[in-house]
Amino acid sequence: MELSGIFTCHATSGRARAGTLQLPHGQVPTPIFMPVGTRASVKTLDARDVEELGTRILLGNSYHLYLRPGLDILREAGGLHPFMRWPGPILTDSGGFQVFSLGDLRKLKEEGAEFRSHLDGSRHLFTPESVVDIQRALGSDIMMQLDECPPGQCDEAYALQSLELSARWARRAREAWLGGTPLYGHAQALFPIVQGGTHLALRERSMELLLRDPWPGVAIGGLSVGESKADMRRVTDHCGRLLPTDLPRYLMGVGTPEDILESIAMGVDMFDCVLPTRNARKGTLFTSEGRYNARGARHARSFNQPLDPECDCLTCRTYDRAHLRHLYHVEEFSAMRLGTIHNLRYFLRLVFGARQAILEDRYAEYMEKCLAPYGAASANEAQAPAL
């Protein structure tokens, strides 16, 4: 049971696209940001929080879920949706990124990637086929192929070898996908991942290899892994020009508000990143007025001033900057949740606004307005994702 023809493009503004993904658990307006729900939970939030944010699609991490709670439990639960009480669409990654982040704990073979668990050192093998099976147990709406994610600065020879391996793995994953049966009665999509590092010719080669087969969507991988912002932009721009227009394009692990808005301008439709959630836990918040250090002593007396006057999230509706600063200052756990709620709502409002602007063909203007308060400071923002 395959799933194809899931994407409809309604309008463009420049190369930015406004569309809809039709998935088994619901429709997703694009461009969209997917909050990261690593371990069957968006860190610090509950299911109601996630829903109230206006979340349209969540991301789950196969590697973490495979280890805990494990596939037996997830199968018995009926998959990730009932287990985590999230009724909407879910995209799961292949676990490849986490496995390749393990460094010495993993070994690459033609068959797949062998690794030791970061939890207990136990040995495991991820193959293109087993990773489809894992994502069948999770029951996600969109599955990702197992790919090798090489370092951002790897040389051309390595990048070529790697993208060819990933393309062979994509074909094997596709066979497993088309040859198998979903577990919970709903179809699942599978996306291949374009690799090739920062070399445009290699990116073209990767697209050429992958797109010999038809797919319901396609991802751009291997970015936001240590390369420069300029390289990331260059590669995204190039892929955005060459990828087929009828497929939804997912830029993996990206990024800052600037990254997201600029990538939308290059024709990207889907995003995920730990930036809003991880930064929230540390006290760095994103607002319509720019970056905000929630711990800053200068906010200690900002009574009756919401964190972001343009935001409608629980945090902005409930507390003022003075109280939020106090919570971060004394290190209450609740600060991390309140910050997470706000940051995710900011990212969601950002992409919802982008969609509306595209529909009204004023995307460039929208992007400029949103990014004005962010300035150049963010160009070097650290966003290396960790395990």
Place this chain on the structure above:
Amino acid sequence: MELSGIFTCHATSGRARAGTLQLPHGQVPTPIFMPVGTRASVKTLDARDVEELGTRILLGNSYHLYLRPGLDILREAGGLHPFMRWPGPILTDSGGFQVFSLGDLRKLKEEGAEFRSHLDGSRHLFTPESVVDIQRALGSDIMMQLDECPPGQCDEAYALQSLELSARWARRAREAWLGGTPLYGHAQALFPIVQGGTHLALRERSMELLLRDPWPGVAIGGLSVGESKADMRRVTDHCGRLLPTDLPRYLMGVGTPEDILESIAMGVDMFDCVLPTRNARKGTLFTSEGRYNARGARHARSFNQPLDPECDCLTCRTYDRAHLRHLYHVEEFSAMRLGTIHNLRYFLRLVFGARQAILEDRYAEYMEKCLAPYGAASANEAQAPAL
């Protein structure tokens, strides 16, 4: 501006009392449990959570709030109510308990208690008068006198000397209360604290000294500080028999569900304890079926079973035992909040049910039914409060 005549007793069942406290920020049905909002926040919760639990009155800690965010900020905010976005009644402690927990960091004098901050070692002096001023800055509905809280097993001579000092401090606090003016336009009550350790004659002496003056309510202090359960029961029972019936009685820092229900049977009206919140963060939950270890591997497959089938909290409405176990197992922060929500709701439902049972004169039966699943295991529960 004083506040008196705040308590109305509607009914009794045995010695258990059902009443109402009339406070500036609202009515409080008694018996009542007060969730602890140490640092202008119930740990892990937001203001909506607190309200949805059915909280009727919160407890705030003067010592912690005095240090952070500090009185200047709290005065500018207009007190604790607007600062923490809690519109209902608040009781604040005097900070005495925390100061006496500081051990070597504090020095007792007739004038007051000198101490060094546990945060930065800075020197401070709490006097009966300054502690009233602190609580005026907090704007609580009920303030507590500064008292000395001696160790649970101290000898009779020390206990006598200590309760006499606390009684002198009560009188000084009362003068400061009656001679001063609230800061935010609403009256505040002040409760004295009965001390005397585990010696019944000394408890009588303490009550005799304190109750020469009229007060709006009275607290029983110096329990749940290391003495045996039997001693705690004996002292509570004795005080419950001797305290004037027209005053609300607050048993400080107590306790387990058993402690609370048994103390209600002895005529106590108000309780606070960190037990439900602290235990929730560690994974020990209270349910209508008894204590529950949320981390237990045996719950890993308890799909579609709510934590407590009789509970209506967000946690029980949303998740099953399997998911909750997973969240605790992988140590998601959200587990701490979900557990806190449930435990506090359990404690509140416990006292709300007690009130109803008293009104229907079937309190003994209610207590027996609630405690049946708890058995004897809890008699030795550690509940020593920490700083």
